[in-house]
Amino acid sequence: xxxxxxxxxxxxxxxxxxxxxxxxxxxxxxxxxxxxxxxxxxxxxxxxxxxxxxxxxxxxxxxxxxxxxxxxxxxxxxxxxxxxxxxxxxxxxxxxxxxxxxxxxxxxxxxxxxxxxxxxxxxxxxxxxxxxxxxxxxxxxxxxxxxxxxxxxxxxxxxxxxxxxxxxxxxxxxxxxxxxxxxxxxxxxxxxxxxxxxxxxxxxxxxxxxxxxxxxxxxxxxxxx
Amino acid sequence: xxxxxxxxxxxxxxxxxxxxxxxxxxxxxxxxxxxxxxxxxxxxxxxxxxxxxxxxxxxxxxxxxxxxxxxxxxxxxxxxxxxxxxxxxxxxxxxxxxxxxxxxxxxxxxxxxxxxxxxxxxxxxxxxxxxxxxxxxxxxxxxxxxxxxxxxxxxxxxxxxxxxxxxxxxxxxxxxxxxxxxxxxxxxxxxxxxxxxxxxxxxxxxxxxxxxxxxxxxxxxxxxxxxxxxxxxxxxxxxxxxxxxxxxxxxxxxxxxxxxxxxxxx
Ligand SMILES: Nc1ncnc2c1ncn2[C@@H]1O[C@H](COP(=O)(O)OP(=O)(O)O)[C@@H](O)[C@H]1O
Ligand SMILES: [Mg+2]
Numbered sequence: 001x002x003x004x005x006x007x008x009x010x011x012x013x014x015x016x017x018x019x020x021x022x023x024x025x026x027x028x029x030x031x032x033x034x035x036x037x038x039x040x041x042x043x044x045x046x047x048x049x050x051x052x053x054x055x056x057x058x059x060x061x062x063x064x065x066x067x068x069x070x071x072x073x074x075x076x077x078x079x080x081x082x083x084x085x086x087x088x089x090x091x092x093x094x095x096x097x098x099x100x101x102x103x104x105x106x107x108x109x110x111x112x113x114x115x116x117x118x119x120x121x122x123x124x125x126x127x128x129x130x131x132x133x134x135x136x137x138x139x140x141x142x143x144x145x146x147x148x149x150x151x152x153x154x155x156x157x158x159x160x161x162x163x164x165x166x167x168x169x170x171x172x173x174x175x176x177x178x179x180x181x182x183x184x185x186x187x188x189x190x191x192x193x194x195x196x197x198x199x200x201x202x203x204x205x206x207x208x209x210x211x212x213x214x215x216x217x218x219x220x221x222x223x224x225x
Numbered sequence: 226x227x228x229x230x231x232x233x234x235x236x237x238x239x240x241x242x243x244x245x246x247x248x249x250x251x252x253x254x255x256x257x258x259x260x261x262x263x264x265x266x267x268x269x270x271x272x273x274x275x276x277x278x279x280x281x282x283x284x285x286x287x288x289x290x291x292x293x294x295x296x297x298x299x300x301x302x303x304x305x306x307x308x309x310x311x312x313x314x315x316x317x318x319x320x321x322x323x324x325x326x327x328x329x330x331x332x333x334x335x336x337x338x339x340x341x342x343x344x345x346x347x348x349x350x351x352x353x354x355x356x357x358x359x360x361x362x363x364x365x366x367x368x369x370x371x372x373x374x375x376x377x378x379x380x381x382x383x384x385x386x387x388x389x390x391x392x393x394x395x396x397x398x399x400x401x402x403x404x405x406x407x408x409x410x411x412x413x414x415x416x417x418x419x420x421x422x423x424x425x426x427x428x429x430x431x432x433x434x435x436x437x438x439x440x441x442x443x444x445x446x447x448x449x450x451x452x453x454x455x456x457x458x459x460x461x462x463x464x465x466x467x468x469x470x471x472x473x474x475x476x477x478x479x480x481x482x483x484x485x486x487x488x489x490x491x
Contacts, residue, residue: 115378
């Protein structure tokens, strides 16, 4: 067996499981070559005793992998009956960075959204004003309204079920969080001051006092967690 | 140089034409030079309410197409030397004039009149665009009904996009105080809080409005009716006077509310 001089791929057991650390300075083809060699060499140790696939985390350091390269690495592991649980990296593309920044941004609006108008926003929204009957406010994140919500609010439009809707005065025509829709019940009084709407553990869209938001959604806070 | 004010609502039948005729008449009573324009092509009736139907020779479309001069189409009012009407065409369709043509015509009228009141058709299409094109200010008329308020809100949203028009002012028409008192219709506070624009005035529901419209004598001419006082007050507020909102009846509760309004918007 030839002696391994360069270690482009290092294997390490961690709390989370097996971690493959890739060197981030060698060329991609050298990396792949070594990965193949190492998988082949250690296939006996790497095969799991049970029938389950072995899970690994691939840490690419400061190397940026394209989706195609990730696929290649995944299928390489696949052929040794190993599953890549996830890729971890210290770098992301500008596109991803922008999307991340957008999603974590709070956009402030000061206006009345009127009947027939549909306002769509990325990230969280702070509306200083009202959503009138017949108007719609949508956000990929959460919606906070300093004013009355009398129309429709849809938070987490791309599927974020942890998103919330909060308003100084809550008297909505309809509430939506991710794919969950609620109309005001016929009988019950469903309006109030400083309320918030969120999806609880049972998957139901419920209303609660906005004061409870901090404990139900601690991630909303920037500090003081 | 005069000012052009469009009277609009979104919903039909809430009182745009009645409001245009009466505010115009009330302004003329105060010696302002006023020209009314009916832009409701195909459904003209401002001329009927003003009692001027029989004098029509040319109309708005004739002027826009250049078939006659503006001066030839203007009808002088029977009662006031300083009041004139430019009637809508009855037989043509809404697309026979463009917003640019109306704007040009309004700009010409502004040289000669203090106020140009533009009566807008119902809806949010071509007719609305025509009516708003030349306006500097806007009056939104609603009644205390949910559907009318909803449409008023829609129109306010559209007017907010017209950068040449000042923020619109609200007229609430056909108020029945007993219904408001009993909670059977939306009340003034509720309407103003939803629409979130300044209240220019309120007009009660009054049979004399219908009677006088039928006889071609706008109610603003009769000094006694409450509706007439309402229109006259609106006209004075339009010219910059501050006039207290009238009480709807002798109920102190309502009066207190009215006072609260004045506190909010002096
Ligand atoms: N304050 C009022 N009291 C009673 N009837 C009214 C009042 N305002 C309007 N009306 C009536 O309502 C109807 C519709 O009014 P109109 O001015 O033609 O509405 P629009 O121009 O908005 O379609 C008319 O018959 C008119 O006489
Ligand atoms: Mg009309």
